[in-house]
Amino acid sequence: MTFIDKLSAAWAANDSLLCVGLDPDMARLPAQFQNNPQGIYQFCTEIIDATADLACSFKPQIAYFAALGAEDQLEKICAYAKENYPHIPMILDAKRGDIGATAKQYAREAFDRYGADAVTVNPYMGSDTVEPYMEWSDRGVIILCRTSNAGGSDLQFLKVDGKPLYQHVAKLVAEKWNANGQCALVVGATFPEELAQVRGIVGDMPLLVPGIGAQGGDIEATVRAGRTYNGTGMMINSSRAILYATQQGGEDFAAAARRVAQETRDAINAHRA
Numbered sequence: 328m329t330f331i332d333k334l335s336a337a338w339a340a341n342d343s344l345l346c347v348g349l350d351p352d353m354a355r356l357p358a359q360f361q362n363n364p365q366g367i368y369q370f371c372t373e374i375i376d377a378t379a380d381l382a383c384s385f386k387p388q389i390a391y392f393a394a395l396g397a398e399d400q401l402e403k404i405c406a407y408a409k410e411n412y413p414h415i416p417m418i419l420d421a422k423r424g425d426i427g428a429t430a431k432q433y434a435r436e437a438f439d440r441y442g443a444d445a446v447t448v449n450p451y452m453g454s455d456t457v458e459p460y461m462e463w464s465d466r467g468v469i470i471l472c473r474t475s476n477a478g479g480s481d482l483q484f485l486k487v488d489g490k491p492l493y494q495h496v497a498k499l500v501a502e503k504w505n506a507n508g509q510c511a512l513v514v515g516a517t518f519p520e521e522l523a524q525v526r527g528i529v530g531d532m533p534l535l536v537p538g539i540g541a542q543g544g545d546i547e548a549t550v551r552a553g554r555t556y557n558g559t560g561m562m563i564n565s566s567r568a569i570l571y572a573t574q575q576g577g578e579d580f581a582a583a584a585r586r587v588a589q590e591t592r593d594a595i596n597a598h599r600a
């Protein structure tokens with residue numbers, strides 16, 4: 328089954344466009360997971376269990392693991408999710424970008440070592456640097472287009488032939504790089520107008536849309552701008568607002584994460600039609 332097929336099935340099975348981000352920041356984990364050699368694994372798998380019926384995907388951000396030398400725990404988390412929730416796609420957020428020979432190793436890392444269904448990739452170095460990921464034809468390649476951060480405008484908004492650079496990226500991916508139908512694009516929820524522009528360029532290509540929750544993106548505007556004709560087409564990511572929901576309420580962290588994930592999924596669904 329390809330990444331896109333798996334994602335479509337997860338949208339339908341869980342009636343959800345919500346991507347639950349796994350960004351385990353040691354300083355914010357509940358006390359029982361700190362100074363615990365398997366604490367990150369235990370925290371993330373409890374979050375996965377609490378939200379798996381509400382999510383269309385999970386997205387671990389590799390920096391949160393690598394910074395602590397906890398890649399072995401990330402491997403175990405990916406294996407756990409695959410074993411227990413094989414129908415939910417796992418997106419490795421690594422934002423890789425390098426020459427082909429090196430990209431080949433990054434692709435092995437994402438797809439072989441972690442068994443990810445898809446990986447985030449930076450397009451800045453061009454077509455030969457994304458080809459090694461495309462060779463894994465059943466996996467997804469999610470390319471940065473219009474990122475959620477303010478500084479994304481520094482380069483992505485530069486006018487090239489009268490159009491902002493991010494629109495050229497969207498067109499290039501839709502018309503050339505997506506020959507095998509395995510591509511998706513990253514577009515921030517913090518920029519709904521640009522999200523609508525990208526949707527207009529790429530047809531029904533899936534979009535990974537971070538920026539709701541902690542970054543303050545508006546859910547209604549995001550869904551209206553990015554949905555496809557059938558009310559799908561997006562993996563709308565929220566990480567910190569779900570992972571650290573206890574700080575907002577004082578409940579058990581997994582129950583609080585579930586509550587926020589459910590509220591977020593339902594808020595998204597309210598605007599899909």
Ligand SMILES: O=C(O)c1cc(=O)[nH]c(=O)n1[C@@H]1O[C@H](COP(=O)(O)O)[C@@H](O)[C@H]1O
Pocket residue numbers: 348350388420422447473474475476513514515537538539540541542564565566567568
């Ligand atoms: O590729 C991403 O996932 C990504 C792209 C982008 O433009 N902005 C963005 O915030 N992200 C990631 O999405 C997550 C957002 O986390 P929260 O702001 O806590 O919901 C982080 O893991 C970011 O690294």
